[in-house]
Amino acid sequence: MINIGSPPAAITSVGSAFPDASYTQAEVGALLGLDNRVARRLLAAPHIRTRRLFLPPADPVTGRAPEESPAELHAKFRRGALEIGGRAIANALKTAALTPSDVGFLLCVTSTGFLVPGLSSLFSRELGFRPDLVRADLVGMGCNAGLNGLNPLAQWVRHHPEKVAVLVCCEINSAMYVRDGTARTGIVNSLFGDGAAAAVITAESAGGPYVLDFESHCLPDRWDAMRFDWDENAGKWSFFLDRDIPYVIGSNLVVPVTRLLERHGLRPESISHWVLHTGGGAVIDSARQSLGLSEHDVRHTRSVLRDFGNISSGSFLVSLERLLDEGSARPGEHGVMITMGPGAQIETALIEFGAPRKGSR
Numbered sequence: 509m510i511n512i513g514s515p516p517a518a519i520t521s522v523g524s525a526f527p528d529a530s531y532t533q534a535e536v537g538a539l540l541g542l543d544n545r546v547a548r549r550l551l552a553a554p555h556i557r558t559r560r561l562f563l564p565p566a567d568p569v570t571g572r573a574p575e576e577s578p579a580e581l582h583a584k585f586r587r588g589a590l591e592i593g594g595r596a597i598a599n600a601l602k603t604a605a606l607t608p609s610d611v612g613f614l615l616c617v618t619s620t621g622f623l624v625p626g627l628s629s630l631f632s633r634e635l636g637f638r639p640d641l642v643r644a645d646l647v648g649m650g651c652n653a654g655l656n657g658l659n660p661l662a663q664w665v666r667h668h669p670e671k672v673a674v675l676v677c678c679e680i681n682s683a684m685y686v687r688d689g690t691a692r693t694g695i696v697n698s699l700f701g702d703g704a705a706a707a708v709i710t711a712e713s714a715g716g717p718y719v720l721d722f723e724s725h726c727l728p729d730r731w732d733a734m735r736f737d738w739d740e741n742a743g744k745w746s747f748f749l750d751r752d753i754p755y756v757i758g759s760n761l762v763v764p765v766t767r768l769l770e771r772h773g774l775r776p777e778s779i780s781h782w783v784l785h786t787g788g789g790a791v792i793d794s795a796r797q798s799l800g801l802s803e804h805d806v807r808h809t810r811s812v813l814r815d816f817g818n819i820s821s822g823s824f825l826v827s828l829e830r831l832l833d834e835g836s837a838r839p840g841e842h843g844v845m846i847t848m849g850p851g852a853q854i855e856t857a858l859i860e861f862g863a864p865r866k867g868s869r
Contacts, residue, residue, distance in 0.1 A: 515669040517662035518713030522829040523599025524705040525592040526560035539566055539573040540687055540697050547694030555789030559701035559817040561682045562588045578743050585621030585683035593678035596704040604708040608635045612671035613642040613664055617657045617821045619650050620679045650849030651785055654821040655857055661709045662719045669711035676706040677822030686739055686746045696747045703819030705826050717859035725764035730852040757848045758794020764856045781843035786813035786823040837861040
């Protein structure tokens, strides 16, 4: 548990950004040629209506987006990450009335591309961060990684209460699509969208939630349930999702949530706000059942999935952004944020909403 004698870290603001092009599920299916039965069923499901994606224009003859080579996909990741990641950072800083020169620590999260130097270096150059910026890149942890990134930033801000940290989760999932007509790739291509989200972390807040504690839970016997495999035929990484993983994850959420809340003398019914990763319709349903949540509790998680699909590590931040924009959270109310992903890993965080403190930004 975080040292209660240290100054609290707060999520001062959140900003998100997406590709300009929005597609219905039917349009994505036609562009990518998702013809297998499983993909068609998923595309017709109501839990996702639109996704924002970086896709090449359709061929006028076939009506399909042309195949992209591994080199083209890598270039798309770099170009797209800089575009929407940069906008997400700018949006979060603007809301907090800050500029890149105010930031002391930048941590970038992604699992959809690999760069050396990493995204943090490119953002530092492109956005004008200060030369003494502390940088870190968290690569390859998957959909749970946003809270893995928030944890060290919260600790750093507690030890440097006069400084500002920024977390950015930037995922270009369309740079990882494999198009081979199988159910495996059809599931992935019908679910994931492109998106970025950033959060400004400070020791003070203008009403944003204070980060009180974290709790992790790993299911090592299910380490291979969500993974990248190298597809030799395609010359690309191919993502695999076990069909049972939504229910495995959902049934185990209660373990870390219970540990987290009991340390603070809280129970699930004490929690006013729930911010969950938008893993998919089955994931949300399973989480609801496991934790005894109402449909109202997951309204923002549902709406982000509906509008953007699963955008991996940044999904929970977009749900939090919608909660903050709604203005329904009151001082003293608690919230729980939950992410889950490869490992199989569940991450949780306890937050508390508060009134603006003296000297807050």
